Structures are given as C-alpha cells and as structure tokens.
Amino acid sequence: MSEVKISAEVRSEFGKGAARSIRRENKVPAVVYGHGTEPVHVTLPGHELLLALRTPNVLLSLDIDGKNELAIPKAVQRDAIKGYLVHVDLLLVKRGEKVTVEIPVQAEGELAAGGNLLEHVLNTLSVEAEATHIPEALTVSVEGLEAGASILAKDISLPNGVLLSTDADAVVLQVLAAQAEEPAAEAEGEAAEAEGAEA
Structure with missing residues (x-):
C-alpha cells in the first residue's frame, strides 16, 4: 500500500464562511484526530487530496508544521450535486497499528x-x-x-x-434468476384473443 505525501496547513479560522473561503482557493478543510490527541484543524490542497482519495483507505503522510503524521480518511463529505470535497475527517495511525x-x-x-x-x-x-x-x-x-x-x-x-x-x-x-418475460407476453396474447372472441 503506497503512501501519499500531502502538506497540511494548520488553520485557526472556523465556521461556514471560513470553509467557503478555503474552498474558493481550491483547498479542503479537514480535521486530524486520534491517539488521544486534541483534534487539529488543517487545510489540504484540493486537487492532490481528490487524486489521493481515488484509492480507498489511502494512507496519507501529512506534513503538519514540520512534523510527519500518518492518517487514513475516516469521513469524506462531498457536495451532493457537483461532487467537490466539502470536508474530510482524518484518523491518525501508526505503523503496526491495527485499524x-x-x-x-x-x-x-x-x-x-x-x-x-x-x-x-x-x-x-x-x-x-x-x-x-x-x-x-x-x-x-x-x-x-x-x-x-x-x-x-x-x-x-x-x-x-x-x-x-x-x-x-x-x-x-x-x-x-433471470426474469421470464415470454410467459407474460403469451398471457397478454391469450387475453387479447379472449377479448376478440367475446366481441
């Protein structure tokens, strides 16, 4: 399983307005959590993240303020109509750890x-x-x-x-089993013949 290296910028602004601003820059707001640490709110490059997420359960090697962390996607929110990434939750993992x-x-x-x-x-x-x-x-x-x-x-x-x-x-x-359609067609034919006879 290959690792995908991505640079993460720690962010301090939250809320819908801040998230919209981040997405306008083709970036994605995300939160990194796990191992009993405080959640870290970060911004990730949109195109690189989109490519990485094409691989299910991709292992991300994050560079957060010069510190390297391994994480896997835990929840990915996409826009229901346009399909772009809205927000991503990432779970911290360690080599040898079972998930x-x-x-x-x-x-x-x-x-x-x-x-x-x-x-x-x-x-x-x-x-x-x-x-x-x-x-x-x-x-x-x-x-x-x-x-x-x-x-x-x-x-x-x-x-x-x-x-x-x-x-x-x-x-x-x-x-x-395949649906049998011929008997239904024959039944319709018989019904039509019956109607014709009544007429």
Whole structure:
C-alpha cells in the first residue's frame, strides 16, 4: 500500500464562511484526530487530496508544521450535486497499528449461461488490518455460478494479517434468476384473443 505525501496547513479560522473561503482557493478543510490527541484543524490542497482519495483507505503522510503524521480518511463529505470535497475527517495511525476499515468487494468472472443477475448485497466488507497494509479491494470469483448461488463473507479469502469484522455468515453476493418475460407476453396474447372472441 503506497503512501501519499500531502502538506497540511494548520488553520485557526472556523465556521461556514471560513470553509467557503478555503474552498474558493481550491483547498479542503479537514480535521486530524486520534491517539488521544486534541483534534487539529488543517487545510489540504484540493486537487492532490481528490487524486489521493481515488484509492480507498489511502494512507496519507501529512506534513503538519514540520512534523510527519500518518492518517487514513475516516469521513469524506462531498457536495451532493457537483461532487467537490466539502470536508474530510482524518484518523491518525501508526505503523503496526491495527485499524478497522471498509474494503470494497469486486466480482470477477462470468456467471453460468441463462441471463441471471449478480446482486451485490454488500459492496464493502469490514475488516481489521494493519494501518500501513490495508488492501485496496477484495476480489471474489463468480465464474460459473448459477441462480440461487450466494457468496458469504467467510467465503472471501483475505490477505495475510487481515481479519474479518463483518458477520461471517453475511451474504455478500447472490445470483438472481433471470426474469421470464415470454410467459407474460403469451398471457397478454391469450387475453387479447379472449377479448376478440367475446366481441
């Protein structure tokens, strides 16, 4: 897992007006907390942060007043319409420390023939992992699965050192049978014929 270095400016102005002013400069207001320390309010470069957050659970190496801190995103607020970053909460972590995070689940492979649908019941799994070795995603094969098949959390293999926090018997993926449309069309045809006969 790669670290992304970002410079953070400590800020002393708060409130909506100050936040708007920060965002006009293409920067993002953020708060850094954890390890029993007082929360530190900082400003982060918007474009660099946006690129970094494309990686789930990215490890950020923050330069705060000349002091280097490691942090992971804990809460990211975006504008509902335009999608720009509004505010970010960052959790301080240390090398070797275990953290609980949500990891995206990705399916690969083709379902058995028949036009069945794959439903993602859970898009992420909650796992416990070392802060500096958080997997970006968990990949599971759905090759050849037929209608009615399901994959549980415990069925998904995890990298070494990663422990499952989600309920082991929780359904993550399931295969739904294709909807049969032809019988419905035939029923409509029969109804039309019946109406014609009555007429």
